[in-house]
Amino acid sequence: QKEVEQDPGxxxxxxxxxxxxxxxxxxxxxxxxxxxxxxxxxxxELLMYTYSSGNKEDGRFTAQVDKSSKYxxxxxxxxxxSDSATYLCAMNGGNTGKLIFGQGxxxxxxx
Amino acid sequence: xVKVTQSSRYLVKRTGEKVFxxxxxxxxxxxxxxxxxxxxLGLRLIYFSYDVKMKEKGDIPEGYSVSREKKERFSLIxxxxxxxxxxxxxxxxxxxxAVSEQYFGPGTRLTVT
Numbered sequence: 001q002k003e004v005e006q007d008p009g010x011x012x013x014x015x016x017x018x019x020x021x022x023x024x025x026x027x028x029x030x031x032x033x034x035x036x037x038x039x040x041x042x043x044x045e046l047l048m049y050t051y052s053s054g055n056k057e058d059g060r061f062t063a064q065v066d067k068s069s070k071y072x073x074x075x076x077x078x079x080x081x082s083d084s085a086t087y088l089c090a091m092n093g094g095n096t097g098k099l100i101f102g103q104g105x106x107x108x109x110x111x
Numbered sequence: 112x113v114k115v116t117q118s119s120r121y122l123v124k125r126t127g128e129k130v131f132x133x134x135x136x137x138x139x140x141x142x143x144x145x146x147x148x149x150x151x152l153g154l155r156l157i158y159f160s161y162d163v164k165m166k167e168k169g170d171i172p173e174g175y176s177v178s179r180e181k182k183e184r185f186s187l188i189x190x191x192x193x194x195x196x197x198x199x200x201x202x203x204x205x206x207x208x209a210v211s212e213q214y215f216g217p218g219t220r221l222t223v224t
Contacts, residue, residue: 008151008153042218043201044201045215046212046214097142098144098156102153103151103153104154
């Protein structure tokens with residue numbers, strides 16, 4: 001079993017839809033949870049991060065962590081065609097510089 | 112503006128050739144990483160380095176080696192390239208703190224024929 005599981009999609013939604021992207025993990029030592037966004041032919045860029053459980057909001061994006069269920073989510077409100085990208089979840093235990101990445105979910109937002 | 116640069120965006124090599132992929136960061140980061148990214152498999156860690164001349168194997172080190180002689184530069188070496196090493200290679204760097212952002216380079220698309 002992989003430490004981090006993420007449905008690769010692809011996920012296709014109409015413009016304006018609410019998007020939900022999710023990851024599950026098995027290592028209860030993970031404390032830092034991140035979402036990276038990767039546009040085609042580019043390297044991933046950090047979108048949001050959260051520490052431990054709870055929600056964090058940044059504009060149209062909300063990151064949610066449920067440590068009891070070992071489940072993290074990224075919600076995108078009012079999705080735009082410019083949100084079309086691959087979204088990767090990542091996490092670590094805090095004692096190392098290494099991040100453990102999910103497979104990435106490819107999202108397409110159609111105009 | 113922070114930068115991680117990689118020596119080539121696209122590279123075509125023949126089977127058996129020795130291949131060098133170079134990565135340079137300008138953020139004085141201690142940690143540097145090499146990943147490969149393949150469809151359906153996501154990002155897989157090949158090697159990482161947490162200090163000059165220090166290296167640790169990642170999840171898939173076989174067929175690769177690395178060199179870090181200077182803090183800003185981390186090189187990935189394919190001693191004898193094979194077709195199954197055709198992939199997108201991504202370099203990244205990160206500061207010491209656990210929550211500090213990992214910055215990625217633009218990637219090198221390597222094709223081995």
